[in-house]
Each structure stands twice: as C-alpha cells, then as structure tokens.
Amino acid sequence: MPEVLVLVDHDGEHVNKATYELLAAARRMGDPAAVVVGTPGTATRLRESLARHGATSVHAAESTDAAEFLVTPAVDALELAVRETAAAAVLVSATTDGREVAGRLAARLDAGLLVDAVDLDSSGVVTQIVFGGSYTVRSHVTHGIPVIAVRPGAFEPEEHPVEAGERKLALPPIAPAASARITARRAAPAGDRPGLTEATVVVSGGRGVAGADGFKVVEELADALGGAVGASRAAVDAGYYPHQYQVGQTGKTVSPQLYIALGISGAIQHLAGMQTSRTILAVNKDPEAPILGLADYGVVGDLFSVAPQLTREMAAR
Numbered sequence: 133m134p135e136v137l138v139l140v141d142h143d144g145e146h147v148n149k150a151t152y153e154l155l156a157a158a159r160r161m162g163d164p165a166a167v168v169v170g171t172p173g174t175a176t177r178l179r180e181s182l183a184r185h186g187a188t189s190v191h192a193a194e195s196t197d198a199a200e201f202l203v204t205p206a207v208d209a210l211e212l213a214v215r216e217t218a219a220a221a222v223l224v225s226a227t228t229d230g231r232e233v234a235g236r237l238a239a240r241l242d243a244g245l246l247v248d249a250v251d252l253d254s255s256g257v258v259t260q261i262v263f264g265g266s267y268t269v270r271s272h273v274t275h276g277i278p279v280i281a282v283r284p285g286a287f288e289p290e291e292h293p294v295e296a297g298e299r300k301l302a303l304p305p306i307a308p309a310a311s312a313r314i315t316a317r318r319a320a321p322a323g324d325r326p327g328l329t330e331a332t333v334v335v336s337g338g339r340g341v342a343g344a345d346g347f348k349v350v351e352e353l354a355d356a357l358g359g360a361v362g363a364s365r366a367a368v369d370a371g372y373y374p375h376q377y378q379v380g381q382t383g384k385t386v387s388p389q390l391y392i393a394l395g396i397s398g399a400i401q402h403l404a405g406m407q408t409s410r411t412i413l414a415v416n417k418d419p420e421a422p423i424l425g426l427a428d429y430g431v432v433g434d435l436f437s438v439a440p441q442l443t444r445e446m447a448a449r
C-alpha cells in the first residue's frame with residue numbers, strides 16, 4: 133500500500149485530535165505516515181500515540197528552530213517526504229495554518245489542491261465544501277500528488293494500533309529572510325472548556341444574545357454539555373465575545389457532533405463554518421430565520437428562556 137502523508141498537529145507533548153481524524157481518513161487511501169515537525173525528540177515522544185491511531189511510520193523533521201517559524205518548516209518537511217517516498221497523497225487539517233501549508237506545498241510540487249474536504253474514498257475522490265458552503269462537490273486531482281486539506285471534525289478518530297518505524301527527514305536550514313518568524317506567543321486565556329475546533333459540542337451565540345453579559349447563558353449551556361463556546365461575527369464585531377471564538381467563513385470551521393446556535397440568523401458566512409456539524413439545534417425568535425431551514429431541530433422562542441431550561445435539564449441528568 134502506498135503511504136499517505138499526514139501532517140501532525142501537536143504542542144510538542146500531545147497530538148491534536150484533528151491529527152487522529154486525518155490518520156483515520158488516510159487509512160482509506162493507503163498506509164498513514166505521520167510527518168512530525170518540531171524540536172529534536174518530538175517525534176519519539178509522539179510516536180506511541182500516533183502508532184495507536186494507525187500511523188505505520190513516523191517521519192521526523194526536527195531542528196532546534198523549527199518551532200520559531202510559521203508554516204515554512206512544515207512545507208519543507210512535507211515536500212521532502214513527498215520527494216523521498218512514493219506517497220499517494222498528503223493530508224493536512226484545514227485550519228488557518230493548515231490551509232496555508234497545503235497551498236504552498238501544492239504550488240511547490242506543481243500539484244492539485246483540494247480544500248475543505250469532508251469525505252474521501254480509496255480512489256482519491258474527495259467531497260468538499262465550496263463557495264462558502266453554497267455547494268458540496270466531488271473532485272479529484274488530475275495533476276501531481278493530491279494535497280488535501282480536511283475539515284476538522286469531518287472524520288472520527290479511530291484507534292488502530294500498529295508498529296510505527298521512525299525515519300529522520302533532513303530538514304533544510306530555514307532561510308529567515310524568506311520566512312515569517314514567531315517573535316512572541318501569547319496564550320489565549322486558559323479555561324476548562326474544550327477547544328472550539330476539537331469540541332464534540334459547540335454552543336454559539338449571535339447578535340440575539342444582545343451583549344457581553346448575555347453570553348453567560350451561552351457559556352452556562354456549553355458548560356452543562358461539556359462543550360465549547362462560539363460566536364457569530366456580528367456578536368464578535370459588537371464586542372460581545374472575543375474574536376478567537378468566531379465561527380464562520382472568516383473565523384473557525386467546526387464540525388462537532390452537536391452545534392447549538394442561539395440568536396444567530398444563519399447568514400451564509402456563518403453556515404460556512406458550521407454546516408457540516410452532525411446535528412444542529414437552533415433557537416431563534418424569528419420563525420423565518422434562515423438557520424431554522426438548515427437546523428435538524430429548531431426552537432422558535434426567546435433564547436433567554438429556552439437556553440436556561442436546556443441548561444437546567446442537562447444539569448439535572
């Protein structure tokens with residue numbers, strides 16, 4: 133079976149759940165091979181958990197300054213891995229960084245690029261969401277090795293224990309002049325909630341929440357469900373909630389098991405970031421709100437009455 137290269141998203145100690153999803157997707161096309169970019173020793177630390185999720189080999193692209201640059205080391209590493217293996221495809225997560233890596237890699241390899249993949253099959257046919265979610269299309273790459281950016285949450289992570297060999301990739305020295313260097317890192321305020329793109333439940337508030345204080349109802353419901361909090365752009369622009377929680381075309385893309393939209397109308401740009409959620413529940417006081425046309429479950433009512441009832445119900449279980 134040919135290798136399918138998967139770019140590993142990690143914090144140096146732990147592998148991000150989205151990577152396990154990529155490994156599950158890669159197994160449909162061949163043998164998943166993990167590409168770890170990081171400081172020396174990272175691949176060895178991550179190998180066991182990658183092997184438990186089906187990575188048959190781990191390509192280590194390590195250097196002392198790999199973590200100081202934005203996407204360049206990952207692009208270099210994947211290019212090297214592609215040139216040194218007969219890989220069938222490259223999969224990355226369709227995060228902000230992942231999309232940039234995928235675009236740059238495809239340009240370097242003169243290869244076809246498919247973004248926002250939500251499904252793929254063994255022949256390389258990919259289902260993708262295009263034009264901000266207006267269409268779902270099936271595509272395949274006709275030139276070069278397919279570079280595929282997969283939406284986080286589109287695949288289920290699967291345990292599939294295998295033996296993974298480790299192989300070193302000789303990462304070329306990074307030319308600082310040609311790369312964006314990270315000068316400082318500021319951690320987002322830590323909390324007990326799961327990350328927005330990793331969560332199995334996301335509860336989002338929109339302009340209907342009517343203020344920063346109103347987001348307390350959103351947070352309480354999210355906490356009762358063990359979920360993450362999201363926001364529409366209108367809520368973020370109005371200063372109700374911080375920007376890093378924005379869901380949509382110009383925010384984060386989420387695909388949880390359950391997405392709850394509170395006081396969100398359902399503009400196409402918002403739908404672009406959440407419409408692949410497994411189940412969508414919308415609460416809106418306007419029966420004509422477009423989100424109710426997409427939602428699996430719609431409640432026409434005041435969110436300040438409906439959401440606390442849901443929270444109490446969940447807390448009682």
Ligand code: FAD
Nearest residue numbers: 338339340364365366380381382383395397401402417435
């Ligand atoms: P509104 O459209 O104002 O809807 C508020 C809803 O709340 C209404 O349906 C109303 O009936 C309901 N409501 C009010 N009070 C209550 C109540 N008490 N109980 C229940 N329901 C109530 N938007 C995004 O979200 N994400 C993006 O990434 C994004 N990117 C964009 C990119 C571009 C280039 C552009 C042009 C726009 C983008 N937008 C994005 C903005 C988008 O077009 C909408 O303006 C935005 O999504 C609207 O947010 P909203 O649904 O919260 O507000």
